[in-house]
Amino acid sequence: MDERVQKIYQRLQKREYRSLHNKELAELSEACKSTQDLALRSAKRLTELVQAERAILFPEDRIGMMRTVKNVPQLLCDKEKEKYHANHFVFDGAQVCNISSDYEGALREGFDGKRARIRAEMKKYSEGSTQYNQLKAMDLAVDAILLLAEKYRAEAERMGNTHLLEALSNVPAHSPRSYYEALVMMRLINFTLWLNGNKHNTLGRFDVYMYPYFQSDIARGTLTRADALALTQEFFIDLNFDADLYPGVQQGDNGQSLVLGGVDPDGCEVWNELSELCLDASLSLNLIDPKINIRVSGKTPYEVYYRGTLLTKQGLGFPQYSNDDVVIPALVDLGYELRDARNYVVAACWEFIIPGVAYDIPNVDALNYPQVVLDTLKDELLSCETFEALMRRVKAEIGKTCAELAGRTKNIFVEPSPFQSVIMTDCIAQAKDIAYGAKYNNYGFHGAGLSTAADSLAAVRKLVYDDGSVSAEQLLAALDADFKGYDDVRAKCLAAPKMGNNDDYVDGIAVELTDCFADSLSGLKNDRGGIFRAGTGSAMYYIWYSEHLGATPDGRHAGDPFSANYSPSLNVKFDGVLSVIHSFTKPHLGRVCNGGPLTLEFHDTLFRNDEGTRKVARLVQLFVENGGHQLQLNAINRDTLLDAQKHPEDHKNLIVRVWGWSGYFNELDLEYQNHIIKRLEFMS
Amino acid sequence: MNTGIVFSIEEFSVYDGPGIRTTVFLKGCPMRCNWCHNPEGLEARIQVVKSPNGCLHCGACEAVCEHKDGCIACGKCIAVCPRNLIRFSGTRYTVPELTERLLKNADYLRQAGGGVTFSGGECLMQADFLMEMAASLKGKVHIAIQTCGYAPTEKFLKVLSVVDYVMYDLKVMDRALAVRYTGCDNRLILENFQKLSESGVPFVVRVPLIPGVTDTVENLSEIAERVQQSAALGVELLPYNKMAGSKYALIGKAYDPLFDEKREPNIDTAIFCEKGIAVKVM
Numbered sequence: 011m012d013e014r015v016q017k018i019y020q021r022l023q024k025r026e027y028r029s030l031h032n033k034e035l036a037e038l039s040e041a042c043k044s045t046q047d048l049a050l051r052s053a054k055r056l057t058e059l060v061q062a063e064r065a066i067l068f069p070e071d072r073i074g075m076m077r078t079v080k081n082v083p084q085l086l087c088d089k090e091k092e093k094y095h096a097n098h099f100v101f102d103g104a105q106v107c108n109i110s111s112d113y114e115g116a117l118r119e120g121f122d123g124k125r126a127r128i129r130a131e132m133k134k135y136s137e138g139s140t141q142y143n144q145l146k147a148m149d150l151a152v153d154a155i156l157l158l159a160e161k162y163r164a165e166a167e168r169m170g171n172t173h174l175l176e177a178l179s180n181v182p183a184h185s186p187r188s189y190y191e192a193l194v195m196m197r198l199i200n201f202t203l204w205l206n207g208n209k210h211n212t213l214g215r216f217d218v219y220m221y222p223y224f225q226s227d228i229a230r231g232t233l234t235r236a237d238a239l240a241l242t243q244e245f246f247i248d249l250n251f252d253a254d255l256y257p258g259v260q261q262g263d264n265g266q267s268l269v270l271g272g273v274d275p276d277g278c279e280v281w282n283e284l285s286e287l288c289l290d291a292s293l294s295l296n297l298i299d300p301k302i303n304i305r306v307s308g309k310t311p312y313e314v315y316y317r318g319t320l321l322t323k324q325g326l327g328f329p330q331y332s333n334d335d336v337v338i339p340a341l342v343d344l345g346y347e348l349r350d351a352r353n354y355v356v357a358a359c360w361e362f363i364i365p366g367v368a369y370d371i372p373n374v375d376a377l378n379y380p381q382v383v384l385d386t387l388k389d390e391l392l393s394c395e396t397f398e399a400l401m402r403r404v405k406a407e408i409g410k411t412c413a414e415l416a417g418r419t420k421n422i423f424v425e426p427s428p429f430q431s432v433i434m435t436d437c438i439a440q441a442k443d444i445a446y447g448a449k450y451n452n453y454g455f456h457g458a459g460l461s462t463a464a465d466s467l468a469a470v471r472k473l474v475y476d477d478g479s480v481s482a483e484q485l486l487a488a489l490d491a492d493f494k495g496y497d498d499v500r501a502k503c504l505a506a507p508k509m510g511n512n513d514d515y516v517d518g519i520a521v522e523l524t525d526c527f528a529d530s531l532s533g534l535k536n537d538r539g540g541i542f543r544a545g546t547g548s549a550m551y552y553i554w555y556s557e558h559l560g561a562t563p564d565g566r567h568a569g570d571p572f573s574a575n576y577s578p579s580l581n582v583k584f585d586g587v588l589s590v591i592h593s594f595t596k597p598h599l600g601r602v603c604n605g606g607p608l609t610l611e612f613h614d615t616l617f618r619n620d621e622g623t624r625k626v627a628r629l630v631q632l633f634v635e636n637g638g639h640q641l642q643l644n645a646i647n648r649d650t651l652l653d654a655q656k657h658p659e660d661h662k663n664l665i666v667r668v669w670g671w672s673g674y675f676n677e678l679d680l681e682y683q684n685h686i687i688k689r690l691e692f693m694s
Numbered sequence: 695m696n697t698g699i700v701f702s703i704e705e706f707s708v709y710d711g712p713g714i715r716t717t718v719f720l721k722g723c724p725m726r727c728n729w730c731h732n733p734e735g736l737e738a739r740i741q742v743v744k745s746p747n748g749c750l751h752c753g754a755c756e757a758v759c760e761h762k763d764g765c766i767a768c769g770k771c772i773a774v775c776p777r778n779l780i781r782f783s784g785t786r787y788t789v790p791e792l793t794e795r796l797l798k799n800a801d802y803l804r805q806a807g808g809g810v811t812f813s814g815g816e817c818l819m820q821a822d823f824l825m826e827m828a829a830s831l832k833g834k835v836h837i838a839i840q841t842c843g844y845a846p847t848e849k850f851l852k853v854l855s856v857v858d859y860v861m862y863d864l865k866v867m868d869r870a871l872a873v874r875y876t877g878c879d880n881r882l883i884l885e886n887f888q889k890l891s892e893s894g895v896p897f898v899v900r901v902p903l904i905p906g907v908t909d910t911v912e913n914l915s916e917i918a919e920r921v922q923q924s925a926a927l928g929v930e931l932l933p934y935n936k937m938a939g940s941k942y943a944l945i946g947k948a949y950d951p952l953f954d955e956k957r958e959p960n961i962d963t964a965i966f967c968e969k970g971i972a973v974k975v976m
Contacts, residue, residue, distance in 0.1 A: 512798050586716070618976075619975060621976075622709065625706075636802070
């Protein structure tokens with residue numbers, strides 16, 4: 011880090027700047043609140059928020075920018091909210107979130123270009139019509155970002171910050187003339203999205219859409235690699251400044267994912283100098299944002315994995331890897347055009363989405379595998395003569411549950427989001443706010459607790475059907491009693507085969523369950539013309555679902571958590587990571603490709619020299635070569651985490667991976683902290 | 695057929711030979727190195743071990759014990775511990791059982807240029823089992839051993855004929871100091887080292903760096919000299935593990951280092967580099 015960037019970094023680390031998040035926008039104006047059309051109201055809210063913002067720059071900033079208004083007032087009054095929520099399906103606060111913008115298009119066109127196109131479209135519709143209002147709202151949203159830029163331009167001028175002054179006299183109105191201007195424009199867009207009330211604002215394929223600007227500067231000789239690195243570092247740091255204001259389940263759950271690598275529309279690898287520069291920038295910073303994701307395939311050179319592993323070694327819980335060889339064909343199978351599939355990114359955590367053209371809701375709900383298993387056991391175990399008969403009942407129940415989950419998604423209400431619409435690919439041309447859908451409108455379900463479910467069924471199969479060592483009645487009674495007084499039964503349950511030991515006896519059950527999940531959703535349509543996708547993620551459901559679930563036949567006590575994402579259960583000692591990878595690449599992952607990584611924890615001593623790091627990199631490559639779809643690895647030291655619980659003051663900047671994002675350990679609720687510590691106990 | 699006693703199998707071990715490996719820890723060791731960090735591996739027999747952390751001192755284990763004057767590892771106490779703190783250390787495997795366990799991930803081991811490593815304890819303590827294991831694995835996966843070299847030469851040579859790679863410890867070169875710190879005279883070790891060097895089997899030398907014991911200039915220079923005259927591929931230095939004492943309570947013993955364990959070990963690679971020896975710090 012050079013001296014200038016170092017100053018910005020220190021300012022972030024000290025956290026004192028947070029006192030500058032000091033304005034509360036108590037209420038929107040009457041004019042805004044009384045606007046009937048919600049798209050127009052939303053655009054006016056953004057305008058009022060921008061008006062309330064005070065531009066703050068520090069002498070060392072070349073990009074800078076941070077929020078001063080700390081809240082985004084709600085769009086609907088309570089009465090309206092009640093009405094909409096009563097009559098509609100409402101997801102994640104009814105805000106547009108967790109999608110990926112068409113940054114490439116925004117940078118190429120500039121907001122003046124956007125505005126010209128919006129106004130040309132407006133002429134096609136009569137004033138006051140729905141389309142006209144939606145376009146008008148987008149027009150206002152463009153004004154808002156230009157106003158924000160102007161505030162910063164004026165402040166740059168006042169402070170004599172000539173770099174920023176010059177940049178802001180071009181962007182975001184016009185397309186950037188340099189990599190630096192592109193970064194400034196991206197910062198403004200990111201800032202505006204958050205101010206607009208959007209959540210989980212992903213950064214998409216940064217090394218693809220930024221590359222032309224970077225490459226042309228390098229070719230012209232106007233940018234050195236060192237300058238580019240410093241600017242990229244600054245941009246990355248800036249993404250962290252308002253992290254305490256970003257909404258999420260836990261702090262850090264803000265969705266600022268950034269994707270590197272992958273292929274272009276023709277299928278050619280895109281990994282470039284900017285991809286490497288981004289890894290270097292992230293490596294030097296040790297910050298939770300942006301969360302780095304690398305798209306890899308059988309063709310990816312080992313060196314990319316090695317560079318990625320250097321970042322893993324930092325202990326931030328990223329990069330996360332996704333395998334193009336599995337994901338792209340899977341998306342095509344789900345109905346995405348090949349060209350779009352090749353352009354996939356990850357959403358906030360790990361769900362696969364398409365930038366610009368998709369308003370997929372990949373986390374709309376989650377299947378609770380263990381609940382289905384437990385319910386089926388209670389109702390049917392006594393009447394099933396064979397394990398196969400029981401499995402048929404379980405599958406029928408999965409089918410029923412999926413249909414129910416799908417049914418619940420009908421008639422969704424989403425608040426219009428004109429600014430987000432402006433930076434999607436087709437909203438202007440279609441005069442339609444993104445809230446009403448895009449080219450792709452698919453919904454995805456997570457699949458929480460897969461290993462708990464597979465382990466439970468394996469235990470039933472072994473104890474009740476194969477060995478006859480525990481009767482069905484006894485098992486049900488033990489579960490009802492949460493194993494109290496049934497220590498012997500629980501010991502047998504714990505000793506039954508577990509997913510993660512490369513044992514087909516139980517892994518085969520997981521294959522059947524995941525296939526069944528995919529089959530159950532196949533052919534279902536949502537009411538936006540989209541389909542449903544089955545996944546292997548858990549999001550926070552590994553906590554939410556497990557809290558209320560009784561004891562399970564794998565030996566899990568009532569209320570104990572499931573494993574996060576696509577991982578072995580917490581209550582077993584495993585043979586090791588090679589067996590885990592074998593087990594978890596057996597399911598037909600292309601069929602459950604909504605997203606959701608195998609998560610592996612490594613003790614940080616594994617990385618103590620370069621040889622260890624290189625071998626971890628090779629392991630990641632093995633996972634990909636053997637058909638894994640997605641992987642995240644964490645390098646952690648359990649003792650450090652325990653110490654951090656006792657002495658948080660000594661570990662202010664300790665970062666851990668939670669489920670699909672990384673956060674500061676100290677800022678997590680205790681149950682999330684404990685889960686991370688627990689999952690470390692059983693991994694090598 | 696021989697059976698073997700294994701006290702741990704570690705998948706994805708990255709510091710026990712080339713590539714990604716599965717390491718098998720065979721129980722029993724003839725040496726008593728003062729810094730041993732794996733005391734579970736010392737005794738050849740299956741033991742009952744008890745983790746003191748979290749013990750409620752409820753007395754349940756003592757109540758069922760019928761062998762207070764000498765544990766026979768009957769395991770009665772294991773079943774009664776309310777916190778599952780007691781377990782067997784050591785599992786008896788037949789050759790087919792262990793072969794199956796090791797080969798279940800052989801595809802990955804091969805893809806990653808790795809294999810199986812037999813370590814310990816001291817793997818040569820179970821030389822007959824080791825020979826049978828090697829025969830059973832031959833041609834299916836790369837086989838390495840990690841050894842202190844303290845074994846009858848005849849047995850050592852037999853094992854050498856069936857393995858692909860050796861990690862050979864040279865610890866203390868001075869004979870008297872060797873006895874003091876490792877419990878063994880080092881002449882046999884040095885003789886076997888010579889045999890290893892002549893065997894044509896690729897090998898590296900491993901040196902634990904114990905503060906004031908093995909990391910002295912004299913000791914390291916002497917090791918370097920031996921290595922230079924041998925066919926060794928290189929030297930791997932293993933700095934003292936400050937957690938070495940952490941597992942002694944498990945076997946009911948106290949850790950009693952005869953050296954200053956707080957002192958940082960002297961990681962002197964120059965002594966080896968000067969002699970043109972490839973050296974790595976692990």
